[in-house]
Amino acid sequence: MAERYSSFQSGGRMWLLQRITAVFLLVVLAFHFFLLHFVHHADEVSFLASSGRMEQLSYYSLMILFLVTATFHGVNGVYNALVNQGLTGTKRTVIKWTLVAASVVLIAQGIRTANAWAGIGLY
Template identity: 60%
Template sequence: MAEHYSSFDRSGRRWLLQRLTAVFLIGTLAFHFFLLHFVNHASEIRFAGTQARMDEVGYFSMMVLFLVAATFHGVNGVYNALVNMGLDGTQKRVVGGVLALSGVLLIGQGIRVALAMAGVI
């Protein structure tokens, strides 16, 4: 039988964060679908409604946390998939740096959009 290999160290922080962000994302996505697809139907969603929701501190905070969790979960998952495929050495450091920078830029842009939607900037 083939040996199981994973770049995740099961006692590591990134392994735990990958699992925690997955649970958070599932819960947040369930909330999103319930609120924006069952309570309000797609045809009823308007820009003004989005602004009104983003004005609420709880909703705004949850969306920013969702952004950070989704970005970490995605970037960390892609990085570990590449490491599992054999990425190592200089390439591993460069890809890790590019993915980290991409994640920071994505979070920065997402927060900028969230603040604009909330009418802060």
């Protein structure tokens, strides 16, 4: 019988966060598909309409939360997949901090884009 191996400690904090973010992402993706594929059809979606949605605090907040959650979920999954493949020592540390830096850049750029779409300027 094959042994189960995972870098996640079963029942640990990161294990739990990975599962919670997965559920959140499924719910938000379902909302996205419902809103942009059934309520508004593809030919009705425009930059102006998207900008209008982003100007609503609830939608803007949901998209920022989606950005942060998806980034965490994806980066955490990649990191743990690499650890499961045997990444150790200095390489593990370098990869971890590279992924953290890439996450910070991705989130910062995503927030800048969301702010521009919502008409929020930093003057």
